Amino acid sequence: MSNDSSTTDDSPLPSPDSAESPFAELGLDPRLVQALSGLGYEEPTPIQVEALPPLLAGRDLVGQAATGTGKSAAFALPLLQRLATSGTKRPNLSILMLVPTRELAMQLSEAVYRYGRAMGVGVLPIYGGQSFSQQLKVLKRGVDVVVATPGRALDHIRRGTLRLEGLMAVVLDEADEMLDMGFAEDLEAILAATPASRQTVLFSATMPARIAQIAQQHLTDPVHIRIAREQLPEGEAPQVREVAYVVYRAHKVPALGRVLDMEEPEAALIFCRTRNEVDELSETLNAHGHRAEALHGGMTQEQRDRVMRKLRSGAADLLVATDVAARGLDIPRLTHVINFDVPNAPEAYLHRIGRVGRAGREGVAITLAEPREHRLLGNIEELTRRPIHLAKLPTVADLQDRRLEAVRSALHDTLVQGELDRFRSVVASLAEDFDLLDVAAAAVKLAQVATGQEVKDTKDIPEASPPPQTKEPWAKHGKRKPRGKGPGPRRGPKRR
Numbered sequence: 001m002s003n004d005s006s007t008t009d010d011s012p013l014p015s016p017d018s019a020e021s022p023f024a025e026l027g028l029d030p031r032l033v034q035a036l037s038g039l040g041y042e043e044p045t046p047i048q049v050e051a052l053p054p055l056l057a058g059r060d061l062v063g064q065a066a067t068g069t070g071k072s073a074a075f076a077l078p079l080l081q082r083l084a085t086s087g088t089k090r091p092n093l094s095i096l097m098l099v100p101t102r103e104l105a106m107q108l109s110e111a112v113y114r115y116g117r118a119m120g121v122g123v124l125p126i127y128g129g130q131s132f133s134q135q136l137k138v139l140k141r142g143v144d145v146v147v148a149t150p151g152r153a154l155d156h157i158r159r160g161t162l163r164l165e166g167l168m169a170v171v172l173d174e175a176d177e178m179l180d181m182g183f184a185e186d187l188e189a190i191l192a193a194t195p196a197s198r199q200t201v202l203f204s205a206t207m208p209a210r211i212a213q214i215a216q217q218h219l220t221d222p223v224h225i226r227i228a229r230e231q232l233p234e235g236e237a238p239q240v241r242e243v244a245y246v247v248y249r250a251h252k253v254p255a256l257g258r259v260l261d262m263e264e265p266e267a268a269l270i271f272c273r274t275r276n277e278v279d280e281l282s283e284t285l286n287a288h289g290h291r292a293e294a295l296h297g298g299m300t301q302e303q304r305d306r307v308m309r310k311l312r313s314g315a316a317d318l319l320v321a322t323d324v325a326a327r328g329l330d331i332p333r334l335t336h337v338i339n340f341d342v343p344n345a346p347e348a349y350l351h352r353i354g355r356v357g358r359a360g361r362e363g364v365a366i367t368l369a370e371p372r373e374h375r376l377l378g379n380i381e382e383l384t385r386r387p388i389h390l391a392k393l394p395t396v397a398d399l400q401d402r403r404l405e406a407v408r409s410a411l412h413d414t415l416v417q418g419e420l421d422r423f424r425s426v427v428a429s430l431a432e433d434f435d436l437l438d439v440a441a442a443a444v445k446l447a448q449v450a451t452g453q454e455v456k457d458t459k460d461i462p463e464a465s466p467p468p469q470t471k472e473p474w475a476k477h478g479k480r481k482p483r484g485k486g487p488g489p490r491r492g493p494k495r496r
Contacts, residue, residue: 026052029081031118036073039114045070047227052078055201060222062215063203069227072111072173075201079169080116082199083144092166095145098190100177101327102127102149102301108173109147121145126162128152129301136161150178150186157193167198174327175204175211181297181324184210191218206347240357242388244367244377246464252368253284255393255461256340259366260290260318262394262402265336267311269329270320271352272340281340282320292318296325323348331355339367342376346383371464395460407447 022043023033044052047069054061055078065071076097083094097112099105109125116123124138126148139146139161146153146162156162170191172178178187191200191214200219204211215222247255260268272278275296282294293307293316304325310316311331319331323343337356343349349367356363367388369377377388394402414420430439 023077027056028052028077029084029119031084032077032081032115035115035118036077041073045074045227047071047225048074048077050225050227051075054223055079055199056081058082058199060200060219061202062219062222062224063201064207064226065203065205071203071227072108073115075171075173075203076108076112076115079171079199079201080112080119080121080145083116083121083168084119086168093139093143093146093163094166094168095171096153096162096164096167096169096190096194097145097147097171097173098150098153098178098187099147099173100149100181100183100324102129102304103329104174104327105147105149109145112145112147116145123147126152126156127301129304150183150190154186154190157190164194167194169199169201170194171201171203172214173203175202175214176206176208177324177327179208179210184214187214205351239362240353240365241362242353242365242367242386243391244369244388245391245393246371246374247368247393248462248464249370251461251464252340252370253281255368256281256338257285257288257290258394258399258461259338259368260285261399263336263364263366265317265364267331267333268318268336268338269326269331269334269352269355270318270338270340271323271326271343272320273322275322277340278320278322278325282318285318285320290318291316292320295319295321297322299325323352329355334363335361336364336366339365342367342369342373342380344376346376346380349380350384392463393461404444407444411444411447 021033021037023036023041024030026044026049028036047063047065051061051063051071051074055075061075063071063074065074079095086094097108099108105125105127109123113121113123115121122143123145124135124143124147126135126146128149128151130152135152135156139156148156153162157164172187175187178184200222202211202215202219202222245255245259256270270281270292272281275298278294278296282292285292293310295304295307299307307316307319308329311319312333314333319326320340321329334356337353339349339352343352353363353365356365367377381388427436427439
């Protein structure tokens, strides 16, 4: 992506009908409207309708919105328009956008570049693991917009290589995630280094007390917007089969292996709470013949890139990750999301399973819950208003049946294809000494071994039962406010 410097304006002039676009009615520059049309944008989303007018007017803004609501365009478009009319010239940096992860920095910088290409906007993503000297070279040449992770942005600021004296606007995107990753002090330091006259935009999926404190301290008379995720029409919602297995902690790893053997996912994302769990689980899965890779915040950028290349190429089928490390990942092959632990926040569960069941494909969300975590499943059901099916772990007999069915299906396809004449003499010879059904059964046995469908596990996993319910399940209460809105467990500053 050549978005590290200004681009020449080779784009076509805006079409006459661009003035009729709903985006034009919101006051957007015709060049931005034309860019949106070329990207397939037809109607502004609710958050774009609410956010564009005050941001175009230069107001500070606090927005509460989830990923997928169109919030990136909601702040990028008006800021690009203000940039175009501000008269600011390079090498002065005009807009600084802060995001929690490298993946989000790349995605957002790509989007900003596409929106502002006809305006000749120069965009540079800055994140750890990238060549510092290359970043420095582009910064010296001058860019209009920097999209950065807080740690690397602060590093440049302290070195004097990211000059903020001409800054027009600063954006904090996914602010709650940045706090969860331990960036609170970095954000405070960055905001303190920016001009008091800058426009400040803050977006967050949730609004914990620390976010409210930052907004109160660093934003001036902000507009507040809260947009829920748009409900899809019936029949268009993601198709996700949600299942939970109640398992004792000591049996979670074999239970996961049994589930993977039964489901046979094309690609699965397995969530763990800590880096250590990610490393240990990925090593165990590989030792049992799976193709698993680990992803967490303790890895270098080179290691992360290698992992993602293997997953996207099909060299790996399982990605074991923490929530933070998986932010912004796009895995087209993904068919399954597996929660090795039940997330404490119901919203985190929603974010995890939203990665599957897209584009008309059925997805599967599987949760391994300890008996004591049954309450957390109830919290999730109250938020989603959907039941999570509690299923029994597959037994050895279930797995044997599943594997034999796979062999039967393969043999059926071979029979349909024909071209068996050269094998008939072998069958005829054996039939002289053995029953024909026994000959066929022996062939099935060999096929099972040859195709790797043999079941070597001989022990069933002990059943665990959730504690008895002390109240009726959520579905019998009618509509209630979801639980889990309190302060929740204390989050430490440790980055993942």
